Amino acid sequence: MQDKNITINDVARVSGVSKRTVSRVINRSSLVGEKTREHVEKVIKELNFVPDKQARGLASSRSYLLGLIYEHYDSLSIEQVQSGALSVCSELGYELVVHPCKSREENFIEECLASIAKSKLDGVIIVPPVSENKALAAALREMNVQYVRIASVDFDDEDNIVVSDEREAMKGMADHFIELGHRDIGYISGPLRYTSSMERMDGFLSELNSCDINVPNIRIKEGENSYESGFKCAMELLSEDELPTAILANNDEMALGVIRAAHDLGIKVPDQLSVAGFDDNILASRVIPALTTIHRPIDNMAALATQKLVNKIQSEQSLLLTKETAVKPYLVVRESTSKNST
Amino acid sequence: MQDKNITINDVARVSGVSKRTVSRVINRSSLVGEKTREHVEKVIKELNFVPDKQARGLASSRSYLLGLIYEHYDSLSIEQVQSGALSVCSELGYELVVHPCKSREENFIEECLASIAKSKLDGVIIVPPVSENKALAAALREMNVQYVRIASVDFDDEDNIVVSDEREAMKGMADHFIELGHRDIGYISGPLRYTSSMERMDGFLSELNSCDINVPNIRIKEGENSYESGFKCAMELLSEDELPTAILANNDEMALGVIRAAHDLGIKVPDQLSVAGFDDNILASRVIPALTTIHRPIDNMAALATQKLVNKIQSEQSLLLTKETAVKPYLVVRESTSKNST
């Protein structure tokens, strides 16, 4: 708990220095004498003083508020993202406010900017798939709003992005398929407007290619990353004359749609059809058959993104936070894939 | 977009009244002349003036921040809750900050209070199961922190709660089981320390009882609302000599555990065993077999809770928000339940 009414004035009075000096100490200014700093810090501890965010914000036109921008209704993993981001926020004295948005709608960028301005957010963390929106990023830059995107490819300034090497992870998935003996493979991509969709697809297909497995165009469908679209694409793939023995979907949601489609068509997974996804969301381990997928450490990425963001916001201060930019997703083999038995 | 530097002074100057009057208009004070108000409001529109939250907060010791308190790692529906709450927040000029917590840990109440104090939250919305914690509610009352709980029973001041009538909904579920001809029924409750667990169980069992179906104690297990505990309880239920023909779990997570257990034991759902859950979370409709469950309109409840909360915070102002307190969950029949065939 904290004593309610301790202000900077109390600290100044007790420690016998000026407000200004206390302020310097709070803000880790380098222009404070060693012993002065120590003394003031001691008093701050003793008095249990916590600087008031509102006052600080008002005076310095900062809000100590970070925004989390994510796609409305498309965020199965949002709780993990939040907890990753919060672990850093609370440590650094920031608050996390949530901003779901609909990036496919007309003036979503205006809305984002407006709401950022209204709340004077110090910066925003952008979660995929919104993070793929280059127009948004451009608008933020223009408005001088700090941001960090969580994404799959390094298509922005390195300071603005935290990436996972999905291409590499997809190679692992391709190898898994190959080891299981699959050669007739279907692929359901994400929307091709997303770089991440391309990355994943390229990673997968090129690895197959390098092992002399070719996936014909008819076995490649563009999905929308939704359960429904996974279902629809799978229905198409599974109504061809020659059935694939394995299908990889761009994410878990769609993979579940594939499993549903196979089920409805009386095709057994994994006996007759291997299915795999990407993300390792909450559903993946809970469904039957449990989903083989690629685990993406999204909470971790969110934490890194938050660190980067704060780093940028407080660039003048020497915070020495990690500057790590990349995380490695990895394959998780469960029940939905098995040896090709044809 | 909004012009950056319009302040209350500009509005005052342009409209030829004092700051104080503008302030009154902003705050909907009733002590403003009709025409003055209209005039000032017009100027506010013209100038595109948006009062600064920080300044407002600093002066009035409010933050315009609402907290969302939920259980860490137990919130499959948190995105719906957030979107419900936000729909009201943004309309009313509040920001929503998220606060996951671990209500089973030692000093979680202290941590909650500390973080509320630190961010000067104007009030908090408490999501189940944290909302069941009476000690937290008591502590909040003592600290004079406004709160609204989302819960299943009316065990607090009506102003502090939004409820769903889960007992009634459970009756519907019992009737469904009865109609399907089940008489040997297993039940996996939630933790009995939660009122909601009791409510759901009572609703279900008493309705069965009133139709002369008795569930022996051996067919009742206390779960922990987690997938794993659902699995474990089901394993116990399904290793008795006499198998139940149907199992109802206190929530969807556990129901999935039940399905997994049945699967592992070679028991077919729903042919040999009907399974149902509660909540209708994202997984329910995506798994195979799709889960029969009770839909709880959690986003709706969150929106109502937020309205109530703001109502309380701004009690002096005549906001005339709805005072609705109860929502009705309802049965959704999918694939995991079927006629008793024994």
Place this chain on the structure above:
DNA sequence: TTGAAAGCGCTAACAA
């Protein structure tokens, strides 16, 4: 390296 004083944009006693 430190301090005095002037705000940041708003609300709220107190007057008028």
Place this chain on the structure above:
DNA sequence: TTGTTAGCGCTTTCAA
């Protein structure tokens, strides 16, 4: 019904 005048708790020129 409206205006005057202090602050809210902090940062930040500018001096010292």
